[in-house]
Amino acid sequence: MDETGIDSLALKNVKLIASDxxxxxxxxxRELPPNFNDYILRLNKYNIDFVIASGRPLYTLKTLFPxxxxxxxxxxxxxxxxxxxxxxxFKDLLKSKDYQSMxxxxxxxxxxxxxxxxxxxxxxxxxxxxxxxxLKIFYSNITYVDNLETVSQEADKFSVxxxxxxxxxxxxKIFKPQYSPDFSVTIGDTVWVDIMNSAxxxxxxxxxxxxKLNLTFENTMAFGDTYNDIEMLKVVKYSYIVKNAHPDxxxxxxxxxxxxxxxxxxxxxxxxxxxxENS
Numbered sequence: 001m002d003e004t005g006i007d008s009l010a011l012k013n014v015k016l017i018a019s020d021x022x023x024x025x026x027x028x029x030r031e032l033p034p035n036f037n038d039y040i041l042r043l044n045k046y047n048i049d050f051v052i053a054s055g056r057p058l059y060t061l062k063t064l065f066p067x068x069x070x071x072x073x074x075x076x077x078x079x080x081x082x083x084x085x086x087x088x089x090f091k092d093l094l095k096s097k098d099y100q101s102m103x104x105x106x107x108x109x110x111x112x113x114x115x116x117x118x119x120x121x122x123x124x125x126x127x128x129x130x131x132x133x134x135l136k137i138f139y140s141n142i143t144y145v146d147n148l149e150t151v152s153q154e155a156d157k158f159s160v161x162x163x164x165x166x167x168x169x170x171x172x173k174i175f176k177p178q179y180s181p182d183f184s185v186t187i188g189d190t191v192w193v194d195i196m197n198s199a200x201x202x203x204x205x206x207x208x209x210x211x212k213l214n215l216t217f218e219n220t221m222a223f224g225d226t227y228n229d230i231e232m233l234k235v236v237k238y239s240y241i242v243k244n245a246h247p248d249x250x251x252x253x254x255x256x257x258x259x260x261x262x263x264x265x266x267x268x269x270x271x272x273x274x275x276x277e278n279s
Contacts, residue, residue, distance in 0.1 A: 011272050011275040012276070013219055016051065016210055016213060016219055017048060017051065018050075018222040018236070020228075020229050020232075021054040022054070024224055027261045030137065033266040037068045040068050043269070051073040052072065053079075053205070054075070054078075055077065055188045056139075057081075057119075057138075058088075058119075060138060060141075075209070077117055077157040079184075079203070080156035080197070080205075081119075084209060084213075089212060092197050092200050093156050096152045096155075103149055105178060109174050110160065110170050111166070113163070114158070114160055115139070116151050116155050117139075117155050118154060120141065121139070121142060122139035122141065123153065124143075125145060134161075157195065166190075167191050167192055168190065171187050187228060201228070201231040202231055203230075206236070217236070221236055221240070222236040225249065225260070227246070229241075229252075233249075238255065240255045241253040242258065242264045242265070243257070243262075244260055
């Protein structure tokens with residue numbers, strides 16, 4: 001794969017750009033690239049929509065873009081919610097009986113921490129409050145409960161946090177055999193297993209948004225680094241991984257850009273914008 005990926009003639013076809021957050025757009029210090037808000041404004045000037053596509057919930061993502069979120073789109077909880085310019089245009093909820101079975105399996109079969117992902121907060125057992133400093137990075141609003149199995153609120157995702165970094169092992173041995181293909185089961189980094197309803201992923205969500213905006217495959221671009229980005233990279237014309245991506249991801253992208261710490265995403269955005277601003 002090269003580091004250009006698209007030629008100048010194709011640049012103006014791109015009208016919808018989606019990026020994963022952790023290890024892709026964000027640096028390893030979990031910081032946005034410099035002047036990122038300005039990138040959004042400049043893209044919007046040329047009718048290019050930028051989408052944050054993340055396993056994080058919508059309420060957390062919005063806190064990261066307090067002044068610019070009304071001019072962006074968000075695919076949150078790995079595709080379970082799509083928000084365009086501050087309006088939720090799609091949501092898909094788990095049944096409470098389903099996430100209750102997932103809570104039980106997590107407790108009985110794994111060393112993971114069960115999280116019921118509500119629309120306004122995450123529900124976590126009080127006994128797991130010791131992990132709050134880390135979990136707050138991803139779930140900015142947490143409700144601790146005595147017994148997670150009493151929760152019955154609306155939820156769009158069930159997550160399991162693995163402090164021992166054995167998410168992939170648990171995914172392959174426990175969660176995938178139990179819940180696929182009836183649910184969408186994916187891995188985020190080394191510490192997350194996420195479960196959504198069947199066919200819910202970043203790719204189907206991005207397709208939904210593109211159709212709503214009357215855009216085609218030729219208009220789409222995406223950036224990712226790990227397994228829960230696979231479907232998103234498959235559905236776009238211009239698919240990028242950052243250089244720090246998991247080695248397995250090379251099979252799912254047609255181009256590569258620099259690492260997250262070297263602002264690989266915005267290096268590609270610079271090329272797209274230069275095609276407009278220097279012409």
